[in-house]
Structures are given as C-alpha cells and as structure tokens.
Amino acid sequence: QVQLVESGGGLVEAGGSLRLSCVASGDIFSVHIMGWYRQAPGKQREMVAFIRSSGSANYEDSVKGRFTISRDNAKNTVILQMNKLEPEDTGVYFCNANGIRHTGQAYMDFDSWGQGTQVSVSS
DSSP states (O other): OEEEEEEOOEEEETTOOEEEEEEEEESEEEEEEEEEEEEOTTSOOEEEEEEETTSOEEEOGGGTTTEEEEEEGGGTEEEEEEOSOOGGGOEEEEEEEEEEEEOSSOEEEEEEEOOOEEEEEEO
16 A cells, blocks of 8 residues: 655645645555645645656646645655745645555555645635
8 A cells, every 4th residue: 555644734824835745655666646636615626736757747827836846756755835825725735646556466556645734825
C-alpha cells in the first residue's frame, strides 16, 4: 500500500500565504505524478496543480502566478506554496500520487489520496 500524509493547512487572511506538504510512503517503486486537488463546500473536487517526475507542472487557471508546486523525488514529497490567497481558495486540499509499487513479488500501479487538510482564507 501507499500512504499519503498532508500537513500545512490552516486559517489565513486574504493576501497571506500557506505551504502545504505531502509525503508518500509504503512499497513505492516509482512515483509518476504528484498533485493537489481541493474541494470547496458544496462543490466538486478540482485539480489545483500537479507535477510530473520530470519537474514539469500544470496549474488550474485561477492559481497561476500565485501557487507554486514542487517535489523532491528522493523523498517522495510534494510541496504547494500558496501566495496571495483569496477567500475563493478556501476548501479541503487533498494530495494525490500515482505510480508503481512493488510488493516484493509483483509490480502494480497505484493511485493514492491523502485524507485532506483544511485551508480557510478570511476576507
């Protein structure tokens, strides 16, 4: 199994910053894509940003220029630096990772989610 543990959420005023971290652990062979999704109250979960093992990244339009995603492949860690936060950024942020795991006898795909961390931005 592959587990993801997030940290770094909290309450901040509009214009402030937060840094989210996510660490993947378990029987990991390789991690392809790591990313962050968010879900606001009453809305569907949406992609915020994701980053490939090569380092190339994609962002949701509303966070471009404000959020930066990065990763440490050796530590299976992904970071989301969020600046100039807006009340519309409020929600539960989930880490996601996919790749290949090795059980000792077989290689298998995995696609795992963290439990989520709350981000609240006050106006």
